[in-house]
Amino acid sequence: MRIIDFRSDTVTKPSPEMWNKLKTLDNSNLGDDVEGEDPTVNELERKAAKLVGKEAAILASSGTQGNLISLLSQTSPGDEILIEERSHIYKWEVGGAARLGGLMVRTFPSNKGSFIPSKLQPLIRHKDIHEPVTSLICLENTHNDHGGIALPISLFKETESFANKNNLKIHLDGARIFNAAVALNQPVTEFTKFVDSVQFCLSKGLSCPIGSILAGSSEMINKARKFRKMVGGGMRQAGIIAAMPLVALESKWIARLAEDQKNAFRLYEGLLDSGLKINVQKPDTNILMVGFPENAPMSKIIELLNNDGIKTHDTDQRIRFVTHYGLNEDDVDYSIEIILKTFKKFFDSF
Ligand SMILES: Cc1ncc(COP(=O)(O)O)c(C=O)c1O
Secondary structure, X not given: OOOEEOOOHHHOOOOHHHHHHHHOOOHHHOOOHHHOOOHHHHHHHHHHHXXXXXXXXXXXXXXXXXXXXXXXXXXXXXXXXXXXXXOHHHHHOOOHHHHOOOOEEEEEOOEOOEOOHHHHHHHOOOOOOOOOOEEEEEEEOOEOOOOOEOOOHHHHHHHHHHHHHHOOEEEEEOOOHHHHHHHOOOOOHHHHOOOOEEEEEOOOOOOOOOOEEEEEOHHHHHHHHHHHHHOOXXXXXXXXXXXXXXXXXOHHHHHOHHHHHHHHHHHHHHXXXXXXXXXXXXXXXXXXXXXXXXXXXXXXXXXXXXXOOEEOEEEOOEEEEEOOOOOOHHHHHHHHHHHHHHHHHHHHHO
């Protein structure tokens, strides 16, 4: 059976160019990265920092680790941090900020990821002797759980002035920041220049097998290096991991993300006028959310799709379809037919 995997862009495998790059390595390209001696990792960190306009960068094993070491480096235990209520750091990172950072996490709502930073003023605490210190605010772009929403530069600018006024650091969970940059046709630095730190994933739309980058000031990255060691992320001959991302960070590979966006839109158009009780959210980038009625048994529809070769995940009465390097136009067209048939079968039986 033909299998189409829409679960995530994390399922992607490397391009032929990435494999070729890996094959060029020999021992002269490797060293002990805990000692700062791996030339391939060093090259990647330099290249990544430059790309997002920061002084320094560090290779982390995952997006979760990159976000965590950023928070640890820029806060003190007992601080409060502000996070949008459906952001990945709050929902899906095992509460690491609280458990490992000793942080109080205060959430705020948004309109599909967008909010007015100045309206968060009442959340800022530190003046009264009884209060913790609010020290950092997080942004997420694209916003995964709201459906891959590409948040505009204006939000970054407003967040920066709010943060300056209140002495807050800004961390950007930019797991998919390049998807946002491509969607809004802006250089990535137009977003990152407003934040103190940015984490972006190599192993999502950029299709590398492993890793994330955390970038920021040299001082912050030096601290993050120590925290990465603390959480067991100090790796040795990590050039093996860093080689493929050197190819992925080239501009033509980043520009390829537009294809994923086109395919998500193609899927959206294909599912739009089905006459079924679904809410198909117009995608900004490579994530398409399809909402189901409140009482619909989501595990059933996921199982039915899976039985028909369509792999997806659900969250909060929505199915999330993610397009990526592993899927082309033909896969999408084929899927539309199967998905509609399966949805119909589901609604007929429910
Ligand atoms: C927005 C966002 N941030 C962070 C992460 C964490 O990345 P990882 O799975 O590499 O830990 C993800 C993963 O899906 C994500 O979507």
